Amino acid sequence: MDFLRPRTWDEALAGKAERPDATPIQGGTDVMVEINLDRGRPAALLDLTAVPGLDGWSREGDVVRLGAGLTYARLIAELGNVLPGLAQAARTVGSPQIRNRGTVAGNLGAASPAGDSHPPLLASGATVEAASTRGTRLIPIGEFYTGVKRNALRPDELIRAVRVPVAGGPQYFSKIGTRNAMVIAVCSFAVALHPAERRAGTGIGSAAPTPRRAPEAEALLAEGLDWAGRSPLDPGLARRFGELVAAAAAPIDDVRGRAAYRRHALAVMARRTLTWAWADHIGDDTSESSGRGAA
């Protein structure tokens, strides 16, 4: 196996152009597991950890640009206030060791339907910066996932950054697992309120071949929530939202859970996260808030 270790971003792009069969490696928390378990031996590894500047983030107006090497640990420590949904999801990834190495870009590269970054990225409307020696392409997150563990990157492209809009309203992420840490999601859900646009975003994880939004559920909220006033959430609307989220999923029975359970759990998580988010939006800290974040 060849090992490529570029020292600049241009060298990294040139390396990928020359060796499109090279597997990029960032934190290595997915790549090294595959290699150690002999699930595949890449012809070459393209180690991005010596490329300066990839491990940071910057703010450009209302968008935060996460470098491909930014770890979950830094995201949690430094961006919890501006990207709360993604930070909540990051807190549930693996263990402290995994969060010290693992990255959102690696989660996108792996494109597992169960990856925890995906639901909040979908709910907030992120964009993936894909770069090659031919230039930079911005891929809307909804077009990024193309199949089970497949994504829209071309063979000569690398993820340079992920652009995530700063939260314009409350955001919540919820994940069902068999325990609280070191667990792949049975299913997961994220909601983001965008009050200025009078709409909400959603993201479903681990309940379809790819992470996906629930467009009909989003339409229900755009139409049905009292964006202009501060009315409490109508329980009927919340229930209907849960039903539409469950209907948008296409889960399977597998070792982690049954399809019927996943649909039920999604309906519950959707209703709860919406309830928390709306309560935050209207400044009500009494409504069903005691279990916030624990679903």
Ligand SMILES: Cc1cc2nc3c(=O)[nH]c(=O)nc-3n(C[C@H](O)[C@H](O)[C@H](O)COP(=O)(O)OP(=O)(O)OC[C@H]3O[C@@H](n4cnc5c(N)ncnc54)[C@H](O)[C@@H]3O)c2cc1C
């Ligand atoms: C014990 C353990 C627990 C885990 N728990 C969770 C969990 O709870 N939730 C969860 O979502 N994941 C979990 N994971 C999986 C993994 O940690 C995440 O997917 C993480 O985000 C991967 O990031 P990384 O930087 O380590 O990726 P890497 O392993 O370096 O790469 C992952 C994939 O992305 C590609 N890639 C990396 N960087 C780039 C780039 N710049 N451009 C293009 N492609 C790139 C690689 O080629 C590879 O296909 C766990 C893994 C382990 C070992």
